[in-house]
Amino acid sequence: MLELQQLYKTYATGDTALRDVSFVVPRGQVMGLIGPSGAGKSTLIRCINRLVDPSAGRILLGDTDLAQVGRSELRRQRRRIGMIFQEYALVERLTVMENVLSGRLGYVPFWRSFTRRFPGRDIENAYRLLDRVGLLEHADKRADALSGGQRQRVGIARALAQEPALLLVDEPTASLDPKTSRQIMRLIIEVCDERDLPAIVNIHDVPLAQQFMHRIVGLRAGEVVFDGTPAALDEAVLGDIYGAEDWTAMRREHEEDQAAEADATRRVAEVAR
Numbered sequence: 001m002l003e004l005q006q007l008y009k010t011y012a013t014g015d016t017a018l019r020d021v022s023f024v025v026p027r028g029q030v031m032g033l034i035g036p037s038g039a040g041k042s043t044l045i046r047c048i049n050r051l052v053d054p055s056a057g058r059i060l061l062g063d064t065d066l067a068q069v070g071r072s073e074l075r076r077q078r079r080r081i082g083m084i085f086q087e088y089a090l091v092e093r094l095t096v097m098e099n100v101l102s103g104r105l106g107y108v109p110f111w112r113s114f115t116r117r118f119p120g121r122d123i124e125n126a127y128r129l130l131d132r133v134g135l136l137e138h139a140d141k142r143a144d145a146l147s148g149g150q151r152q153r154v155g156i157a158r159a160l161a162q163e164p165a166l167l168l169v170d171e172p173t174a175s176l177d178p179k180t181s182r183q184i185m186r187l188i189i190e191v192c193d194e195r196d197l198p199a200i201v202n203i204h205d206v207p208l209a210q211q212f213m214h215r216i217v218g219l220r221a222g223e224v225v226f227d228g229t230p231a232a233l234d235e236a237v238l239g240d241i242y243g244a245e246d247w248t249a250m251r252r253e254h255e256e257d258q259a260a261e262a263d264a265t266r267r268v269a270e271v272a273r
């Protein structure tokens with residue numbers, strides 16, 4: 001379980017990016033974080049993995065307050081947090097298998113990781129994870145030979161190889177087409193469910209968040225202005241989070257995207273006929 005208590009972040013520039021943010025993410029829950037640009041979503045994720053130091057508040061992962069830990073303890077604690085990134089952050093010239101095993105680097109001694117020798121148990125586990133994300137037959141391919149969706153599957157397997165207690169997911173589908181985006185979201189939900197893992201997903205795509213997330217937190221100017229189920233996220237709430245005008249524009253854009261996708265599907269079906 002992850003619990004944030006009265007978290008604040010004010011940058012040295014004087015910008016207050018988070019104001020009194022409190023919530024609990026229980027085990028197995030996948031929480032979507034939405035809000036307009038500059039609302040504080042990235043800052044929140046970065047405070048949790050301590051890439052950014054919070055100004056005040058507590059970040060409890062189990063019994064540990066991540067806001068308080070010192071350097072060497074932080075290194076240990078970060079192993080408990082699996083990260084999944086928008087641009088996958090794979091090592092392109094390494095194989096799929098090596099990328100997954102790199103999730104174990106925080107655990108194996110330096111000399112071992114340097115020569116990339118991993119215990120048999122780690123390798124077996126990596127094969128199991130690759131099988132789970134549907135990439136077993138691609139284990140020996142170089143990462144740069146994969147499609148975007150396949151790369152993100154490697155990113156998911158690598159995060160899970162860490163055996164994390166929490167997943168932080170940053171815009172996982174921003175570079176993917178709509179169908180692949182849905183497959184990736186479904187996979188994230190499934191693996192969290194199977195492992196009883198709490199997750200926070202920074203997500204721009206509101207309809208995708210509504211379709212897949214268990215719960216949604218809306219940030220505006222660093223404050224939580226909505227915390228509830230996807231079903232409770234109605235037009236009025238979305239207008240409140242994004243501003244009525246911006247939300248109307250976002251909705252129109254989404255409707256146009258959907259129409260274009262339906263049109264492309266129809267054309268493909270016609271050609272195939």
Ligand SMILES: Nc1ncnc2c1ncn2[C@@H]1O[C@H](COP(=O)(O)OP(=O)(O)OP(=O)(O)O)[C@@H](O)[C@H]1O
Pocket residue numbers: 011012013015016017035036037038039040041042043044
């Ligand atoms: N390193 C920094 N130094 C100073 N101010 C910052 C820094 N990073 C972010 N901010 C400010 O903090 C606020 C929140 O930014 P943040 O990047 O967390 O928002 P966001 O919701 O992730 O936006 P986006 O969706 O565009 O990524 C903004 O006002 C931003 O200008």
